[in-house]
Amino acid sequence: MSKAAPLGGPFITRTTVITAILTLIMAALLLYRLVFGLGAVTNLSNGYGFGLWIAYDVFISTAFACGGYSMAILVYIFNKGEFHPLVRPALLASAFGYSLGGISIMFDIGRYWNAWHLFLPWWANTTSIMLEVACCIGAYCCVLWIEFAPVIAERWGTPAIRKFLTKIAFIPIAVGCLLPTMHQSSLGSLLIPAGYLVHPLWQTNLLPVLALSSAICMGYAIVIFEGSLVTEAYHRPSEAHMLGKISKLIVGLLVFYLAVRWVNLAYAGKLGLVLTSGKYSFFFIMENVLFVLPVILLASQRNRVNPQILFVAAVSMLLAGAFYRLDLVLIAYGRPGWHYFPSIGEIMITVGFVALEILGYIVCVRLFPVLSSHHPAKDSNSVRRAPRVAATTNK
Amino acid sequence: MAVSRRNFLRGAAAGGAAAACAAAVTEPAAARENLQMPPKAVGLLYDSTLCVGCKACVAACRDANGLAPEFTTDEKIWDTAVDISGKTITVIKLYTDGTAKHKDQEKDGFAFMKRSCLHCVDPSCVSVCPVSAMTKDPETGIVSHEPADCIGCRYCVVACPFGVPQFEFDKAFPKLLKCEMCKHRQAEGKIPACAEVCPTGATLFGPMTALKAEADRRTSTAPGVPTDYMRKTVDSTDVHERPNAAYVKHTYGTTEVGGTQMLLLSGVPFEKMGYPALRERSYASEAETIQEGIYGGFVAPMALFAGLLFMARKNTKNHGEEE
Numbered sequence: 001m002s003k004a005a006p007l008g009g010p011f012i013t014r015t016t017v018i019t020a021i022l023t024l025i026m027a028a029l030l031l032y033r034l035v036f037g038l039g040a041v042t043n044l045s046n047g048y049g050f051g052l053w054i055a056y057d058v059f060i061s062t063a064f065a066c067g068g069y070s071m072a073i074l075v076y077i078f079n080k081g082e083f084h085p086l087v088r089p090a091l092l093a094s095a096f097g098y099s100l101g102g103i104s105i106m107f108d109i110g111r112y113w114n115a116w117h118l119f120l121p122w123w124a125n126t127t128s129i130m131l132e133v134a135c136c137i138g139a140y141c142c143v144l145w146i147e148f149a150p151v152i153a154e155r156w157g158t159p160a161i162r163k164f165l166t167k168i169a170f171i172p173i174a175v176g177c178l179l180p181t182m183h184q185s186s187l188g189s190l191l192i193p194a195g196y197l198v199h200p201l202w203q204t205n206l207l208p209v210l211a212l213s214s215a216i217c218m219g220y221a222i223v224i225f226e227g228s229l230v231t232e233a234y235h236r237p238s239e240a241h242m243l244g245k246i247s248k249l250i251v252g253l254l255v256f257y258l259a260v261r262w263v264n265l266a267y268a269g270k271l272g273l274v275l276t277s278g279k280y281s282f283f284f285i286m287e288n289v290l291f292v293l294p295v296i297l298l299a300s301q302r303n304r305v306n307p308q309i310l311f312v313a314a315v316s317m318l319l320a321g322a323f324y325r326l327d328l329v330l331i332a333y334g335r336p337g338w339h340y341f342p343s344i345g346e347i348m349i350t351v352g353f354v355a356l357e358i359l360g361y362i363v364c365v366r367l368f369p370v371l372s373s374h375h376p377a378k379d380s381n382s383v384r385r386a387p388r389v390a391a392t393t394n395k
Numbered sequence: 396m397a398v399s400r401r402n403f404l405r406g407a408a409a410g411g412a413a414a415a416c417a418a419a420v421t422e423p424a425a426a427r428e429n430l431q432m433p434p435k436a437v438g439l440l441y442d443s444t445l446c447v448g449c450k451a452c453v454a455a456c457r458d459a460n461g462l463a464p465e466f467t468t469d470e471k472i473w474d475t476a477v478d479i480s481g482k483t484i485t486v487i488k489l490y491t492d493g494t495a496k497h498k499d500q501e502k503d504g505f506a507f508m509k510r511s512c513l514h515c516v517d518p519s520c521v522s523v524c525p526v527s528a529m530t531k532d533p534e535t536g537i538v539s540h541e542p543a544d545c546i547g548c549r550y551c552v553v554a555c556p557f558g559v560p561q562f563e564f565d566k567a568f569p570k571l572l573k574c575e576m577c578k579h580r581q582a583e584g585k586i587p588a589c590a591e592v593c594p595t596g597a598t599l600f601g602p603m604t605a606l607k608a609e610a611d612r613r614t615s616t617a618p619g620v621p622t623d624y625m626r627k628t629v630d631s632t633d634v635h636e637r638p639n640a641a642y643v644k645h646t647y648g649t650t651e652v653g654g655t656q657m658l659l660l661s662g663v664p665f666e667k668m669g670y671p672a673l674r675e676r677s678y679a680s681e682a683e684t685i686q687e688g689i690y691g692g693f694v695a696p697m698a699l700f701a702g703l704l705f706m707a708r709k710n711t712k713n714h715g716e717e718e
Contacts, residue, residue: 039564046480046561049552077703079710110547110562110569117526117546124527127683130550131525132690170711174703182696189685193519193554195652195678196671205685335558336671 004088004369006155007234011363019359026352029345030107038110041345047338050329052346057104057353059187059325062137063215064318065097067226068144069180070219074249076173083242085372088151089230090223092370095144096357102141104353105134129190136183143179146172151368185212191328201273201284202332206264213257214291214321220250221294221317228311230371244304250317251298258291283327290320425691427683429653429676430517436536436603438514438656439576439590440610443663444499444640445597445624446507448487450474452589452598456485456511459577459588478510481563484574485511485589490668499640499662506661508668509598511589512559512574513648514538514656515677520551520560522679528571529560536603536656537578542570556652556673576656590627601629603656610646610658613639653677 033041044051067090074080075087106112117123118134125131150165157165188211191198204210224243231238265271275281297313298304330340342350365371453474457464464474465482476483488510493503500506518538520529528544529551531537540560547569551560563569577587585591590600599606609629616622618641625631640662647665648655651673659670666672689695 035567037563037565037567037569039566042564044549044564046552046558046564049549049562076710077706079706081710108548110549110564110571111542111545112547114526114544114546117544123544125521125524127522127679127686128525128550129682129686130523130548132686134525166711170704170707173707173711174700177703177707178696178700181699185689186686189682190550192685193523193678193682195519195556195681196673197553197556205681208685208689333553 004085004151004154004372006367006369007365007371009366011366013362016359016362019355019362022348022352022355023359026349026356029349029352032345033107033349038108041343041349043340043343043346045338045340047335048330048333048340050333051108051340052330052342052350053104053108055326055329056350057101057108058137059329060322061097061101061104061353062187063184063218063321063325064222065094065101066180066184066215066219067091067222068094068147068219069176069184070216071223072147072173072177073216074246076170077177083246086223086227086239086242086246088148088370088372089226089365090219091144091148092151092364093222093226093357093361095141095148096360098137098141098144100353100357102137104349105137107349129186129193132186133183133190136179136186140176140179140183143172143176147176151370154369155367180215181212184215185209187211187215187325188328191333194333197333197335198328199277199280199332199334200268200270201265201277201280202328204264204268206260207328209260210257210324213253213260214324217250217253217257217317218321220246220253221314221321224310224314225318228307228314230365231307234371236371238307240305240307240310243307243310244301247294247298247304247310247313250313251295254291254295254317258288258295280332283323283331287320287323287327290316290323294320425687427680427687429680432516432603432654432656433533433536435534436516436656437576437581437601438536438603438606438658439587440599440601440606440629440658440660441509442597442599442613442624442640443506443508443659443661443668444642445595446487446509447595447597448489448507449594450487451592451594452509453483453486455588455592456574457483459580460484479559479561481561481565481569481572484561484572485509488669490663492667501663501667504663506663506668507597508661508670509589509657509659510669511657512538512576513557514574514576515556515652516654516656517652517677517679519554519556519652519677519679522683523550523554525550532578535576535578535581537576537581538573539575539578540571540573545571547571554678556678557670586628593626596624596626596631596633596635599625599629599631600627605629606658607646607649610649610660613660614642614644614646618642650675653680 029041038044042051071083071087071090075083106115109115118131119138150162150169153162153165185208188207192205192207224247227239227243230236274284293316294313297309303309462482465476465480467475467477476486479486488508489505490508491505492501495503495505497504498506514537518531521531521538525548526544526546528541530539532539549562552562559573561572580587586600590598606629616639618639620639621636622639623634623636626633643661643664647659647670648657653675659665661668
């Protein structure tokens with residue numbers, strides 16, 4: 001079996017500098033928001049209480065961060081050990097995605113100094129889906145870093161710490177499979193109380209099922225996406241054979257998702273709305289085309305081992321899941337007479353969080369044994385760029 | 396061994412997914428019904444045909460609740476709140492059509508309409524608030540908001556079918572505002588300020604049963620018949636007579652999302668006045684039924700967790716041996 005190793009290499013590159021600058025811009029804007037209020041930075045209103053930060057930083061970003069969850073189910077619950085090399089990078093991306101989602105919520109809620117009320121039983125309102133989501137995401141952020149702790153311990157820990165962490169690993173793994181099942185489904189349910197305010201093409205009591213199944217798909221898609229990017233960027237050997245097998249899972253889950261969604265529409269007599277709902281029809285159809293595309297692209301085994309097709313299918317899957325969530329929160333949701341489009345400040349803060357995520361990921365894969373090094377990189381370029389790969393594997 | 400376990404798990408996963416679908420689609424036997432009106436519930440009856448748009452209620456509301464006038468024009472010489480907002484919790488809006496010459500007429504007419512919290516019998520805001528900052532009084536049914544508890548997540552703003560909770564987006568330390576039916580005045584034996592000052596009795600305060608009976612009396616009386624209209628409270632002796640108005644034959648708030656504790660009467664269809672046609676089942680009851688179906692007694696999550704622990708333990712051992 002392969003061992004993971006730190007990638008090494010310089011911390012100051014064009015990518016890290018750009019992401020650091022974007023992070024600093026975000027920090028300045030967040031400070032401005034704290035001093036002058038939400039209205040000074042965002043276009044939020046009493047017609048659109050949720051904006052880009054909830055739609056992207058919470059709904060979309062945490063679904064993008066389902067890689068760790070999806071891979072943990074596959075490797076530890078369905079015992080597919082062959083995919084083990086993909087778990088660590090997926091976990092790391094998940095840890096960043098969720099943590100930053102959690103932090104961004106703290107800036108989004110208006111009375112953040114009361115945020116701790118969420119975690120104390122005497123404030124708890126058990127009928128609130130928001131409470132379930134908040135507690136679950138909060139707990140999962142901690143679990144993700146605990147799941148990642150053995151990786152940090154491998155670099156800095158003592159043998160006793162390492163042994164202990166490995167022995168109890170099954171507990172955070174099991175919790176880490178339970179919590180996203182709960183909150184990713186509840187994120188869908190979150191819009192059910194809004195009732196008629198969500199367009200009937202999206203509003204359904206099956207929102208939890210649709211949200212969860214699409215989130216797991218997005219988890220596998222992000223593993224393929226990141227795997228492809230890392231292979232390309234760090235000139236590492238192709239993982240297409242493994243990614244191809246994972247892509248097969250996406251096909252199965254997507255067929256389930258699409259069947260549930262369309263049968264539900266037909267059952268509720270809403271099929272006519274697909275074509276007669278103006279701008280809603282446009283977004284609905286676009287979303288569904290993006291969902292169907294990966295099914296078609298990944299239907300044949302030949303396509304599944306083709307890195308380019310795999311990549312395109314993964315991107316389509318990610319866009320489909322992202323648009324599904326964006327549509328649900330900001331487009332299908334609407335209060336008559338109100339309009340919302342995010343401000344530059346809102347967008348820059350979201351961009352800043354994404355930049356911080358990328359920056360953190362790069363720093364971590366260079367510092368900690370995240371990426372598997374089972375085939376040492378061959379071309380001279382990668383050796384020059386990442387000399388410590390060789391040094392570590394030779395040990 | 397591995398095959399049988401996989402099959403077992405596949406079966407379990409499929410079963411779990413099917414159960415979740417079934418819980419979400421079909422109404423479980425223990426579906427959460429709409430909440431019922433508390434027996435001693437109090438409320439308001441607003442009759443659009445009596446309202447003259449004087450906005451005495453808006454001014455009185457500001458005074459009673461410590462709210463400064465709101466300006467939307469450059470010259471600050473009128474209180475020009477155009478809707479409820481972070482600065483205004485009740486407002487009188489104007490409907491107009493065509494030449495707008497005839498009061499309470501849909502075509503070529505105009506009409507006034509009150510906007511403030513409807514104090515739902517089964518309020519979404521109370522159901523969705525994660526920290527119990529929104530509460531419904533079990534006696535009076537008044538829906539209140541406690542800023543000291545609120546985290547400002549605005550889920551109530553998103554979920555309210557009527558767009559009532561108003562958040563102060565322009566402040567660094569914002570609060571949420573909504574009408575609390577002057578519960579502080581009621582505690583002193585007074586009635587809500589809007590009903591107290593209304594010169595025509597367009598806004599009446601009283602027990603819900605009496606308000607409903609009064610609304611029924613008005614809608615069931617033929618237009619033009621001389622009718623007594625009380626001021627301030629539904630049992631008041633301060634009455635004035637006028638020909639009964641041509642009402643829409645529906646009292647808004649009797650059925651909508653399970654009923655509200657502000658009832659509305661109007662000569663112009665409610666949809667034209669900013670009050671959408673809504674079904675009788677409350678959204679809160681539907682959402683809570685689904686959540687209860689999935690999380691009831693925390694049985695399903697715990698069963699899933701037990702299975703996950705078992706499999707994760709077994710499989711991490713295997714991985715340990717491999718490495």
